[in-house]
Amino acid sequence: MRSEPRIFVSSPLPGRAIEQIQEAGNVVLGKSGVGVRDEEFLEEGASFEALVTLLTDRVDAALLERLPALRLVANVAVGTDNIDLAACAARNVVVTNTPGVLTEATADLAFGLLLAAARRIAEGDRMVRSGGFQGFRFDTLVGAPVHGSTLGIVGFGRIGQAMARRARGFGMHVLYTQRSRLNPNMETALGATYVSMEEVFAQSDIVSLHCPLTDETKNLVSSKRLSTMRPGSILINTARGACVDEAALAAALREGPLGAAGLDVFARESTTSVSIDIELLACKNVVFTPHIASADLATRVAMAETAAKNLVAFFHDGNPPNVVRY
Secondary structure, three states, rough: OOOOOEEEOOOOOOOOOHHHOOOOOOEEEOOOHHHHHHHHHHHHHHHEEEEEEEOOOOOOOOHOOOOOOOEEEEOOOOOOOOOOHHHHHHHEEEOOOOOOOOHHHHHHHHHHHHHHHHHHHHHHHHHOOOOOOOOOOOHHHHOOOOOEEEEEEOOOOOOHHHHHHHHHHHHOOEEOOOOOOOOOHHHHHOOOEEEEEEHHHHHHOOOEOOOOOOOOOOOOOOHHHHHOOOOOOOEEEEHHHHEEHHHHHHHHHHHHHHHEEEEOOOOOOOOOEEEEOOOHHOOEEEEOOOOOOOOHHHHHHHHHHHHHHHHHHHHHOOOOEEEEEO
């Protein structure tokens, strides 16, 4: 009789995820914030048949060499840029993700950043806390309008479409761009117009990124693209930090044409630290959040339990519902 598979779970998870994973095999629980970098994990790596990973776990060819029994990587995220898909495919290692369950939470945070950047909410908070507010003045922190403005969305999958739905409630005009156009009925339902990438940046008052990180989208927001944006326009990024050239963004915020930005992700987020462009940090017209777009409790539970369901299904019948195709 075959023994139960050994499964490494990178970190404690909310909800019933660990309990569900234990239905499939013997669980070894990693340390929060350490995951696959733990020396104890590496010492036992040869026996693990599955990993449950977070986006801070880098699964590359070098790691896979130390995991000869590995059959599955269940990533607790939608994006898989922390995983070398080609290296996994070469070793017949299946990779799964958690799409769908974090759509609304991410769109909520993105729209929150949009409002905060446009209406200078974080600046107002700092003013009040520092004692700088001495009473109403007609010219205090005058921001940019949101209602009736044009929102450009780069990447019109689940999250991009959720942003469009929120924008309709604010009477916004929505432009979108991606590789393939939606059918006309969906465009009508979402109140969205398909345009080129260049038109999104040139014609929008606010541009929000919802694209995956690929070779094509790395530094998508370059100095050239930023220079085409409208005076006073706003950039929102809850996708991946490396989609934006941070030095170019800092220059555009400091010298124009941008009026503000809202960022939840950063170009140099490693597994252990974050290094943000010093000029960007100095810009007062940026609202920063620490990569928390999916961080409401119900969503994090759903992400963890979706990863668990992928793993259980893999060991039950070999057909997990959310396989990432390479």
